[in-house]
Amino acid sequence: MTYEEAIFYVIAAVTVAGGLGVVIARNVIHSALFLIMALLGVAAVYVLLASEFLAIVQVLVYGGAVTILILFAMMLTRVRDTAGPMDGPQRPIAALAATIFLGTTVLAVTQTEWRGNTEEATVISIYEIGEVLFTTWAMPFEIASLVLMVSLIGAIVLARGEEGE
Amino acid sequence: MSTSLEWGLLAPEFLLAGWAAFIILIDLFWGGLGKERLGWLAAIGVVAAGGLSLIWVNDAKQFGELADINDYTTLFRVLFTGIGATICILSARYVRDRLLNPGEYYALILLAIVGANGMAAAHELLTAYISLELLSFSLYALTAYAKFDLRSNEGGLKYMLLGAFSSAIFLYGIGLIYGTTGSTQYAVIGEVLSGDTSDIEWGMYLGLALMIGGLGFKVAAVPFHMYTPDAYEGAPIPITALISALAKAAGFAFFLKLFAVAFLPLIDDWRYFIAGLSVATMALGNLVAIQQRNVKRLLAYSSIGQVGYLLLGIAALSQDAASALVLHMIGYVVTNLAAFTCVILYYNWTGKEEIEEYKGLAERAPYVALCLTIALFSLAGMPLFAGFATKFILFQAAADQDLLWLAAVAAFFSFVSLYYYLILIREMYLGEPEEKTRFQTPWLEYTALTVLIAGVFLIGLYPKPVFNVVEDATATIFVSEELESGEDLVGVP
Amino acid sequence: MIPIDNFLVLSAILFSLGMYGVLVRRNAVLILMSVELMLQAVAINFVAFAVYLNPETFTGLIFGIFVIVIAAAEVGLALAIILRLFRNRQISNVDEADLMKW
Numbered sequence: 195m196t197y198e199e200a201i202f203y204v205i206a207a208v209t210v211a212g213g214l215g216v217v218i219a220r221n222v223i224h225s226a227l228f229l230i231m232a233l234l235g236v237a238a239v240y241v242l243l244a245s246e247f248l249a250i251v252q253v254l255v256y257g258g259a260v261t262i263l264i265l266f267a268m269m270l271t272r273v274r275d276t277a278g279p280m281d282g283p284q285r286p287i288a289a290l291a292a293t294i295f296l297g298t299t300v301l302a303v304t305q306t307e308w309r310g311n312t313e314e315a316t317v318i319s320i321y322e323i324g325e326v327l328f329t330t331w332a333m334p335f336e337i338a339s340l341v342l343m344v345s346l347i348g349a350i351v352l353a354r355g356e357e358g359e
Numbered sequence: 360m361s362t363s364l365e366w367g368l369l370a371p372e373f374l375l376a377g378w379a380a381f382i383i384l385i386d387l388f389w390g391g392l393g394k395e396r397l398g399w400l401a402a403i404g405v406v407a408a409g410g411l412s413l414i415w416v417n418d419a420k421q422f423g424e425l426a427d428i429n430d431y432t433t434l435f436r437v438l439f440t441g442i443g444a445t446i447c448i449l450s451a452r453y454v455r456d457r458l459l460n461p462g463e464y465y466a467l468i469l470l471a472i473v474g475a476n477g478m479a480a481a482h483e484l485l486t487a488y489i490s491l492e493l494l495s496f497s498l499y500a501l502t503a504y505a506k507f508d509l510r511s512n513e514g515g516l517k518y519m520l521l522g523a524f525s526s527a528i529f530l531y532g533i534g535l536i537y538g539t540t541g542s543t544q545y546a547v548i549g550e551v552l553s554g555d556t557s558d559i560e561w562g563m564y565l566g567l568a569l570m571i572g573g574l575g576f577k578v579a580a581v582p583f584h585m586y587t588p589d590a591y592e593g594a595p596i597p598i599t600a601l602i603s604a605l606a607k608a609a610g611f612a613f614f615l616k617l618f619a620v621a622f623l624p625l626i627d628d629w630r631y632f633i634a635g636l637s638v639a640t641m642a643l644g645n646l647v648a649i650q651q652r653n654v655k656r657l658l659a660y661s662s663i664g665q666v667g668y669l670l671l672g673i674a675a676l677s678q679d680a681a682s683a684l685v686l687h688m689i690g691y692v693v694t695n696l697a698a699f700t701c702v703i704l705y706y707n708w709t710g711k712e713e714i715e716e717y718k719g720l721a722e723r724a725p726y727v728a729l730c731l732t733i734a735l736f737s738l739a740g741m742p743l744f745a746g747f748a749t750k751f752i753l754f755q756a757a758a759d760q761d762l763l764w765l766a767a768v769a770a771f772f773s774f775v776s777l778y779y780y781l782i783l784i785r786e787m788y789l790g791e792p793e794e795k796t797r798f799q800t801p802w803l804e805y806t807a808l809t810v811l812i813a814g815v816f817l818i819g820l821y822p823k824p825v826f827n828v829v830e831d832a833t834a835t836i837f838v839s840e841e842l843e844s845g846e847d848l849v850g851v852p
Numbered sequence: 853m854i855p856i857d858n859f860l861v862l863s864a865i866l867f868s869l870g871m872y873g874v875l876v877r878r879n880a881v882l883i884l885m886s887v888e889l890m891l892q893a894v895a896i897n898f899v900a901f902a903v904y905l906n907p908e909t910f911t912g913l914i915f916g917i918f919v920i921v922i923a924a925a926e927v928g929l930a931l932a933i934i935l936r937l938f939r940n941r942q943i944s945n946v947d948e949a950d951l952m953k954w
Binding site for chain 3: 485488489492496499500503506507509512513515516519520523524526527528530531533534535537538541542543
């Protein structure tokens with residue numbers, strides 16, 4: 195096993211452990227913390243994929259903003275500390291569905307002969323990313339800014355307190 | 360470095376987005392305008408954007424490599440702006456009386472229209488997906504807009520969580536298709552898929568299945584329809600109308616273009632799967648509608664049933680079927696909006712939305728009751744009305760593609776739907792109203808209602824002109840596939 | 853170097869975990885977190901495909917950026933709705949939001 199593969203397995207293990215924690219943990223705050231672990235693990239995965247820009251964005255956006263949001267929301271909506279059973283009654287069916295999906299996907303992914311270079315990742319410079327983002331992909335870029343505006347408007351209108359509240 | 364982009368092609372979308380900001384500012388700074396007129400002002404902007412999009416009739420341009428501005432786009436831009444303007448006008452009184460923050464309400468509707476336009480215009484998956492999310496987010500926020508109404512909160516939450524889940528599934532599918540074909544352009548995907556695919560079969564089929572699943576959620580096909588009725592019931596009524604018209608129409612505009620260009624080579628593989636979805640959707644939508652007591656929920660299940668007919672059009676995909684599908688969609692939109700106009704009017708007058716509370720409407724507002732009856736008959740596919748003509752053409756196209764059995768099933772369920780529409784009609788005409796006073800007639804809504812009902816009759820009795828327009832539009836998406844096959848597009852993103 | 857399949861299997865695992873979480877969890881914020889997990893998996897897929905298979909036109913990398921944008925916006929809006937529901941009704945479990953039934 196090469197160096198890179200060993201590092202990959204370590205990072206993958208951390209990320210999967212984080213993901214597992216999110217869906218299994220009994221305490222909601224623990225789940226949120228496991229999510230942070232998973233998100234940062236994914237950032238490391240991006241570094242392995244030779245995409246440092248994306249890794250930094252991941253840490254900033256997710257590790258920074260999203261986790262803070264989730265933790266706040268979690269703390270603001272706690273009903274009681276031990277709030278009944280965490281999971282619904284469909285646990286075995288859900289587990290079955292997820293396992294079947296996993297099996298199918300892994301099979302599909304390994305059986306497919308991907309067309310292209312499957313062994314080596316190419317580094318793509320941030321210069322190229324920037325150039326393409328504002329020219330070739332200008333329309334999604336503009337629409338994405340509208341998506342953010344909608345999210346802002348919606349969040350403010352819905353969550354703010356009105357008079358008499 | 361690509362050539363400079365013609366931003367002018369997106370003028371309608373820019374106008375809509377700018378107008379949205381303008382409405383918010385007006386609401387903020389000029390309170391004297393009045394909440395009702397704010398809605399009319401919004402509608403003016405929407406109509407202007409629709410008018411602007413007519414500049415490109417019979418034109419065929421491209422925006423970079425991302426979107427087409429051709430007859431297909433123009434048709435849908437006009438349709439979507441029409442829907443948006445109607446909803447803005449219908450919302451005016453409702454918002455004035457029952458909702459806070461009207462400026463943002465109209466702004467969200469305008470932005471939803473931008474998203475819908477993008478979905479129809481895109482010929483590449485990233486643009487289409489981002490536009491889909493723009494539309495969806497606006498609708499989530501609008502569904503939950505009645506802040507202090509618990510059903511609105513609940514509907515918005517369920518709609519959003521389901522929407523997020525389905526987006527993730529859809530995206531995973533897109534990812535696999537991108538991985539197997541190397542591109543997100545519909546034309547390139549179509550080209551790759553029509554070649555030898557034996558080495559990428561697994562990824563390709565899984566990607567396709569996931570995309571169908573994700574899209575199924577978005578248009579509320581069975582078995583992906585779970586929280587749609589809750590969203591419909593909880594949302595403020597004008598927004599229910601918006602979702603039933605805009606989200607479905609935009610979803611199918613996207614679905615049709617994607618499958619006609621990108622996945623057409625695989626049609627024998629997905630045709631029967633989609634046909635199966637169509638049957639399940641028609642069955643569940645129509646059968647459950649029978650049990651409903653709430654008008655909004657009834658119309659929600661009825662529109663799920665209608666999605667079944669639209670899926671029939673996709674299963675039978677060919678150029679004729681595509682035209683039939685778009686025609687049926689236009690007929691459905693017009694009829695549904697007419698029905699909802701009546702429902703909104705009744706709610707504005709009385710605040711009631713249970714079927715049994717509609718009793719005696721024929722005495723208190725005969726014109727509204729008549730229009731609602733016409734709309735419901737049209738949805739059921741009775742002759743004379745839009746529903747019959749469009750379904751007939753659709754079934755013909757299906758029969759041409761050896762799907763006659765599916766058309767027969769659809770006709771059967773059309774018949775079933777008549778039953779639950781008749782329940783409502785019976786309440787209106789045979790029930791005794793609590794008071795006998797006549798309702799006031801708001802001229803603007805009545806005009807809108809008249810226009811819509813006229814549309815129902817026009818499509819029902821003389822669909823040829825509309826059909827010709829639709830045929831020109833769908834011809835563009837089938838032609839583009841042939842054009843590309845002669846060129847080398849492998850290097851294009 | 854690391855073969856692409858490794859990344860694809862990792863993303864499949866994360867996606868399945870997220871899917872399990874959405875189906876099983878009752879708290880709305882936890883469901884949202886599971887969806888985030890699924891979106892992470894999707895982004896890894898896109899970036900891997902771009903960087904390995906299509907480096908000249910790295911559509912997947914751009915797609916990955918946009919997935920992050922959409923996911924973050926989604927979290928913002930969803931949490932606002934959850935907060936509003938909580939303030940009105942003091943609940944945070946989706947099961948308890950059952951005013952509207954069949």
